[in-house]
Amino acid sequence: MTTDDRVQSTLSVVIVTFNSAGVVLDALDALTGIDDLELVVIDNASADDTVDVVRSAWPSATVIENHENVGFARAVNEGVRRSNGDLVMLLNPDAQIGAHGIRVLRDALGSYPGDVVAPFVEQPAPQRIVSAGRMPTVWRMFTHYFGLSRLSARLPLLEGHYLLPRQVHGTMPVEWVTGACFVVARRTWDEVGGLSERWFMYAEDIEFCHRVRRAGRRVWLAPEARATHLVGQSDSSASTTVNAxxxxxxxxxxxxxxxxxxxxxxxxxxxxxxxxxxxxxxxxxxxxxxxxxxxxxxxxxxxxxxxxx
The missing domain is CATH 1.10.287 (Helix Hairpins)
Known part of the structure; x- marks a missing residue:
């Protein structure tokens, strides 16, 4: 497969919204002008004007309006079923990735066909962790929460559940990446069965990566591709209540x-x-x-x- 062939693969960007009118426009603006891109937005019964914002900004988008909030994974799976691209990108409405980042991810999938590839997700400063890393075993959670992962540059055994920014050097295999932004070939998505609907939201991205790896595929972090994520602001009406x-x-x-x-x-x-x-x-x-x-x-x-x- 040549570089030109990779670039021309249709990319279906699937975004789940819920009261996201205050943030989704920036996500859509970042995608403007990217070739061979299909946009599918699934709205989980927003009470604000999210749907109108999406339709005004991107008239060609496929917009699915749910009558209730069915949760993240169920909405994503429906959006992917309604899409047509050879490549599927999950993108949070409060995340942004532009043409260069998408080009890097497409090229990476050309090098690692059938795998999952994610950008380095930049979060509001100070960025102490990377939204990618190792499976949440007892050891990896211990090294992360008790600070031992800070010593992992010399002792990789001490890497935690989350990678630290200084541990990221070039495109590298990881065990999970965040569902806020990643790209996967549709054939792999179909092979492993999409996101688990076991939970309303959270943990489905890690579980998906776990099944991808069990299927013999790999998960990659490509830091040359950069995305931004506001973390927790996909619902622009979110309260300050602690959600555990x-x-x-x-x-x-x-x-x-x-x-x-x-x-x-x-x-x-x-x-x-x-x-x-x-x-x-x-x-x-x-x-x-x-x-x-x-x-x-x-x-x-x-x-x-x-x-x-």
Whole structure:
């Protein structure tokens, strides 16, 4: 396959929206002018004018209006079924990637056909972690939450669940990437069955990458491609309530797919709850008990502990 053939492969960009009028326009503007791109937007019953914003900005888009919020994975799977491209990109409405980044990802898939390729996702400063890394085993969660992963430049065994920015050097294999932005060949998507609808949202990207790797494919981080992600702002009406679903679902994924025994699930819970609690304590000392970081980390830790009772 030549470079020209790779560039000409039709890319279906699938975006799930929910009250995203305040952010989705920037995502759409970044895609303007990219050749051979099909846009599919699935709206999960937004109460704002998200659908009107999308249709005005991109009249040729396929827009699917759900009558209720069916969750992220179910909406994505429906969007992919309604798309036609040889390549599928998942993109959050609060994420942006432009022509250069998409060209890099297309070229990478030409080098690694059938695999998953993701950009380096830049988050609001300071960026302490990368939205990619290793599977959430007890060891990887321990090294991350207790700071040992900072020593992994010399000891790769200490790499955590999340990679650190300084650990990223060129296109590299990883075990998972964020569903905020990645590209996969449709044949691979169909082969592994799309996203799991086990959860309303969160953890489905890691679980998908797990199945891709079990199918003999690989997952790649291509840092020459850059995307931005506002993290948590895909719903522009989101409240400040702590939502611990991500860590509860992550434990459920671990228990279902990675845990060697029921005891290891208890150990995972203890390690992660302790690590999150410690981070909440540090944030409280530095910024006060009422600071967003202190409330967030402490809330995650408490949710894990309460879920075991």
């Amino acid at each position: 679903a991500w860590v509860l679902n992550l434990r459920d994924f671990y228990a279902t797919h990675l845990a060697p025994s029921s005891r290891s699930v208890g150990l995972w819970t203890a390690v992660v709850a302790s690590g999150l609690g410690l981070r909440g304590l540090v944030a409280a000392v530095r910024h006060g008990t009422g600071s967003p970081a202190a409330r967030r980390f402490s809330g995650y830790s408490r949710a894990l502990v309460r879920s075991t009772r």
